Amino acid sequence: MVRLSTPALVIGALLLLTATSDATFKLVLFYEKNDGLHQDIVFNYAVSMFNNLHVYEFQAHLEDVTGIGSFQLSQKACALAAQGAVAFFGPQQPALAATVASVAKSLEIPHLVTTRQAPLPPGMHTVNLYPDADMLAIALADVARALEWRSYTVLYEDDEALSRLQGVLQARDPSQLPIMLRKMDPEGDDRPTLKKMKHNAEMRVVLDCSPQRTVELLRQTRELGMMDVYHSFFLTNLDAHTMDLTEFRQTGANITAVRLLDPNENTIRDAITMWDQSELMMRGRRFPLTARSVRTETALMYDAALFYHHALVKLNASNSEQLLSAEPAECRLPLRRYSPGLLLSSYMMGTEKLGTTGTLRVDSHGRRKDFSLQVVELSKEGFNETGKWELGGYYTTRSSQDLDSQITESLQSKLIIVSSRIGGAFLRFKEPRDPTARGNDQFEGYSLDLIAAIARILNMTFEFRLVPDSQYGAFNPKTQKWTGLLGELLERRADLAICDLTITYVREEAVDFTMPFMNLGISILYKKAEKAETNLFSFLEPFSIDVWIYMATAYLGVSLLLFVLARASPYEWEGGGPHERNPTELENNFSLLNSLWFTIGSLMQQGSDVLPKAVSTRMVAGMWWFFTLIMISSYTANLAAFLTVTRMDDSIKNVEDLAKQTKIKYGTYASGSTAAFFRESNNSLYQRMWTVMNQARPSVFTADNKEGVERVKKGKGDYAFFMESTSIEYETRKNCDLVKVGGQLDSKGYGIALPPGSPYRKMINWAILKLQQAGELKVLKNRWWVENVPDGCAGQEVDDSAASDSPDLDLTNVGGVFLVLVFGCIAAFLVAILEFLWNCRKIAVEEKMTPWEAMKKELRFAVDLRADTKPVPKSSDAGSEPEEEEAAPTSADSFMRLQMNYDQYSVNPQRQ
Ligand code: ASP
DSSP states (O other), X not given: OOOOOOHHHHHXXXXXXXXXXXXXXEEXXXXXXXXXXXXXXXXXXXXXXXXXXXXXXXXXXXXXXXXXXXXXXXXXXXXXXXXXXXXXXXXSSHHHHXXXXXXXXXXXXXXXXXXXXXXXXXXXXXXXXXXOHHHHHHHHHHHHHHTTOOSXXXXXXXXXXXXXXXXXXXXXXXXXXXXXXXXXXXXXXXXXXXXXXXXXXXXXXXXXXXXXXXXXXHHHHHHTTOOSTTOEEEEOOTTGGXXXXXXXXXXXXXXXXXXXXXXTSXXXXXXXXXXXXXXXXXXXXXXXXXXXXXXXXHHHHHHHHHHHHHHHHHHXXXXXXXXXXXXXXXXXXXXXXXXXXHHHHHHHHHOEEEETTEEEEOOTTSEEOOOOEEEEEEETTEEEEEEEEETTEEEEOSOHHHHHHHHHHHHHXXXXXXXXXXXXXXXXXXXXXXXXXXXXXXXXXXXXXXXXXXXXXXXXXXXXXXXXXXXXXXXXXXXXXXXXXXXXXXXXXXXXXXXXXXXXXXXXXXXXXXXXXXXXXXXXXXXXXXXXXXXXXXGGTTSOHHHHHHHHHHHHHHHHHXXXXXXXXXXXXXXXOTTOSSOSSOEEXXXXXXXXXXXXXXXXXXXXXXXXXSHHHHHHHHHHHHHHHHHHHHHHHHHHHHHHOOOSOOOOOSXXXXXXXXXXXXXXXXXXXXXXXXXXXXXXXXXXXXXXHHHOSSOOOBSSHHHHHHXXXXXXXXXXXXXXXXXXXXXXXXXXXXXXXXXXXXXXXXXXXXXXTOTTHHHHHHHHHHHHHTTHHHHHHHIIIIITOTTOOTTOOOOOOOOOOOOOOOHHHHHHHHHHHHHHXXXXXXXXXXXHHHHHHHHHHHTTOOHHHHHHHXXXXXXXXXXXXXXXXXXXXXSOXXXXXXXXXXXXXXXXXXXXXXXXXXXXXXXX
8 A cells, every 4th residue: 555645744744834714625524522533633634734735725623513413513514614614524423424414415515424324325415435334244245155154143232233234134145044133232231142142052143233342242252151163253343453352362262353444554554653643743642542443433534534635636636716716605595505516526436545444436326335354363363364355255365274274273272072972883882891991991983993093183182972862963843952962062062973973964054064984875674584493393383283183183083983883884794705605704894993094094195905885984984085185285285384484574675575564563763864864755655654654553763773773683573673774784793683684775974073163174074084095994994893893793694685595494394204204113113023022922822832932933934035925823813713613625715714814914913
């Protein structure tokens, strides 16, 4: 910027000032003596400086308007106009300024003001050098956008702020979140409002109030613990440089301000020196303000005088006559306007001049729309420039390295509190538990290792704390608060939150997330096929015990019935054989044993050599055959199924299969992202499943994933649990009887959550990226998913499908049949020994030899494989005994009898 002039030159000029004459230009300043702005001093100085240029003579008329009413003021203005006032300046109060503006308009006297609020709507002949309210609002909105403020609270002091900030509200992006408007307490105690803001986690605040109120409010904020790295304040007052914010420099809170006046600039510093020296010379006292305490309005009034003078000089160059011959204006009728007034106003609107507040330029309505603001941020050293706003928009002047090093410093200087929860491979208590362990030493798991790795990169210290309610984070509409980890972040009890915390849209609205460190999707956890218990006697399973007992009873009953009916029926009694034409004795084939033999023969589908002849017995036999036909067919059909079935239900291979059936219930963790996925899904299948889950009784929802896993484990394949693939992977490694069914329903990621607007996000993202590129994330995953799985299925391949096991039958399924065969054969062998011994005893009696000899003889015959006939025993009571009176049999008869006796002997030895 160009220096305006040197103080020595101006002071010299001041001493040469002569008394005013008729040709003197009377410049009137309306001001309030005790408003602390000291506009009178700067105005006086400016006028004396103009005089020093020796073009015209100027007279400064200072009019104190403290406590004056509008009517009085308008009369005063008229009187001053009549006395030759050619320009009005001020006052600051909007209502009074409007009064002066109205007189100025009717008399066409140039009027310059420096009020934040425009005194009158555009179109009047008043120039306001204070930045135009609408444009200032746009500038504030631009800066807020650049700071990435999507939602914030506006704390305002007076209702005029609302109309002032209307522009900020209108300039907002419609996609942005709503903003909150809160009025400050007129009594000055804003604690109740601040408490509400704390409860609602409103962490970004636009403060629209006077410098004094700003400092007081910031103090109250600090009292309530809201002055930390997560809270940001944006001061709309352009006098931030005049506030003493030293006490807030170390809080870490982000305090941003905008200013028109840069107290470090030489322009304003030189001007203050001149004002000071002039005051010293003219009144023998010091100018009471410094570059750090001079208000924008003070500098603006000086600029206003400069601006007017600049236009006057321009007009003089083209039309000095009109200027010099102008008569004083007159309010009384007939009204007389200040003749060069209009022209002078139009010159002001077309010119520009460098002032202490930048280039002075106004539009055709006298509004200052083209200005530049400095954006500053409070740091340990004081306010530092971070950016600039100009008509084109905001641009940053701070290098990203500066910003990063500032954040890194803040990260390293504090203990980072990490909120987490116990669950799966992410975090668990160290086993065996050490009761003396404190802090991080109590835990182990993926989350701890990941944060430790990040901490190594960023050189930060951290402490893990468990979230009291063990929840991930869901919005509770009743309390209007977030639960779990998100609640911890929003209530500033933690700086980071990590676990299997899914990044979701609604959570992202409430807090910030880092880039995902792990990818996953929802899948189904189910129980593996249960192998049927190996049972040697599984061939008995096709029929229940009852059926087997009924069958045995039926067998005995039918055998007995057959025996009785056969004895009763005359057709079952017949002679000894076809060779006996006139038998003297009749025999019945259906002895008790033969009856049992017949029924068992047909039951086993083998038939027998005895067959019924009578209608009654044939009917019994027919019914029995029908019975056995049905029973054996049923048995055969069932046997195959029973022997090959190994799983409880292998019909579920994907989510569609699960949705199609009603036998297997399915559910999710009640307040997590998995439940939210179904609840908010637009997919008709998932919507249907959500309805089914909601209607299921007892409830299919669980208090956490652990409960869901237990439910699947304990169930008999009647419950499937929707869980995230990473957790399923861990659980299936831990529990060999669990299995993941089907693919993933969606695709998402886990991220580390931070409080909204946390400055650490970028740093942590960078550390995660670094770990990812170095392959560390994979190593960590392997460590906690493969190497450190407690009671894992060591060496077992994790079965990723629910496909059934091989249906082959092995010996364990059919071994019982072999056993029955073996025991049957052994029993038969024992019976054969008994028969043999019994026969030997008979032979020994009949042939008068010792039993031992008889046994040896019989044994010898039995092992002689060449002997295929056997001599008839001398006397035998097995079969029909040859009677003495019977005629000698023919050789054929002898053979037949021999054969029959032998058959009877061998087939039915018990027969009497
Ligand atoms: N990881 C999930 C969450 O962040 C929990 C779940 O629903 O499985 O909510």
